[in-house]
Amino acid sequence: MNSFSGQRRLTVAVLTALALATSATACGSGLGGTGTKAADSGTYTVWDPYPQFAGDSAWTKLLDDCGGKAGVKIKRTAFDTSDLSNKVLLAAQQDNSPDVLIVDNPVVPTLAEAGVLTTTDDNKLDTSEVDPNLLGAGRSGGKTYGTPIGVNTLALYYNKDVLEIAGVDIASVRDWTSLTAALAKVKKAGKKGITFSAIGTEEGSFQFLPWFWGSGAKLTRLDSPQGVSALSLWTDWLKQGHAPNSVINNTQTTSWQEFASGDYAFAENGTWQLANAEDVGFDYGVLPVPGADGGTAAAPTGGEFVTVPVQSDTGRYTTTRKLVSCLTGAANLYTTDTTLSYLAPTSEVRDKQMAADAKFKPWAEAVKAAKGRTSGDLGTKYPKISEQMWKAIQSALSGSKSPKDALTAAQRAAN
Structure with missing residues (x-):
């Protein structure tokens, strides 16, 4: 069991990586709180990025219930996602980390x-039931740090009414060629094709990754022929009028608003839009992002990991393990992921989700093929790669550089 000794000097690289890695998602404002130094042996601290859940929420009640089963009280503190990482680093320097960190x-x-x-x-921690592709997001240096509490990912929402008007059978959409052919039919019918987010932030990279990975490209070589083909796909869609120029500035929220107008055939977006999808006023479906030559493309995973920070008092780990096992075990995972609007990271609980609601079926398929942005031991290299990726996307879609030149420059900068 490792123990924390002394203060750690946090490098500029670590701080920069955190700033970039947390730029894609955020929620609410911090509620304040303290780490383990302020907690006695009968109180365990939990830090999470869910300030939207108040003290009487199902999430808080679950934490208290897990604490009760472990024989301790829970002191929970919620932070904005972008705030949490810096708070954790500061607490670690002061040997005042929380017992459980959800990040x-x-x-x-x-x-x-x-x-x-x-x-x-x-x-x-026992992670044997977690899908290996989902566990990979928490790996660094060949070791695993924590376990996912749930996942979300990307897929294609489609408007059944628009596709019917255009004479497109969704079953025919199996790869990039058939998807582009469907977009051409939609345009000919006087409707709009596909909307997505290509903004110059992590959101743009996040939305590009299914196409990048779906081409067979790897993040260690942005300018591969496969990577160029993926960016060319997006660029060609804009040139042909299949996607609007607004994608260059679209966030995932504004892209969704375009789809919700009812004019678009497709929108790339995430599981977090499911509740909004029920209110769009038209019949919709969901299709996993297709790979270039068919099959399901690997989409990036969102969602949090439950981790155990280093403590100087190593005797606390036994109880902490009970708390984490309670939160992420099969008995509670279904409830937890329903509360957080996530797909479960285990096939057993996802099967239960699909049995309860068939709308989860295409998402379960997407999750099976998904992977973490930092998987493959990219670790702190990912944020720098991602930044160069979104810059290349902006250059290509704006027409200032060809997809090949944009990605060549991106690879050079990433190196």
Whole structure:
């Protein structure tokens, strides 16, 4: 069991990686709180990025219930996602980390590299039921840090009415060629094709990744022929009028608003829009993002990992493990992911979600093929790669550079 000794000097690289990794998602404002130094042996601290859940929420009640089963009280503190990472780093320097930390998955390798987190080998967390592709987001240096509490990812929402008018059978959309052919039919019918987010932030990279990975490209070589083909796909869609120029500035929220207007055939967006999809006023469906030559493309995972920060008092880990096991075990995971609007990271609980609501079926398929942005031990390298990726996307879609030249420059900068 590793123990935390002394203060760690946080490098500029670590701080920059955290700033970039947390730029895609955020929620609410912090509620204040303290780490373990302020907690006695009968109180365990939990920090999470869910300030939207008040003290009487199902989430808080679950935390209290897990604490009761472990024989301790829970002191919970919620922070904005972008705020949480910096608070954790400061607490670690002061040997005042929370017992349980729930954090956005791209941040896990960065905190691990900074020496803030224990490994699952150290803390003895059982992750055997978690899908390996989802667990990969929490790996760094060949070791795993924590376990996912749930996942979301991207897929294509489609407007059944628009496709019917255009004479498109959704079953025919199996790869990039058939998708582009469908967009051409939609345009000919006087409707709009596809909307997505290509904004110059992590959101733009996040939305481009299914196409990038779906081409067979790897993040270690942005300018591969496969990567160029993916950016060319997006660029050609704009040139042919299949996607609007607004995608260059679209966030995932504004892209969704375009789709909700009822004029678009397709929109790339996430599971977090399911509740909004019920209110759009037209019949919709969901299709996993297709790979270039068919099959389901790997989409990036969103969602958080439950981690165990390093403590100087290593005797606390036994109870902490009970708390994490309670939160992420099959008995509670279904309730937890319903509360958080996530797909479960285990096939057993996802099957239960699909049995309860058939709308989860295409999302379950997308999750099976999904992977973490930092997977493959990219760790703190990912944010820099992502920044160059979104810059290349902006250059290509604006017409200032060809897809090949944009990605060549991106790879050079990433190196």
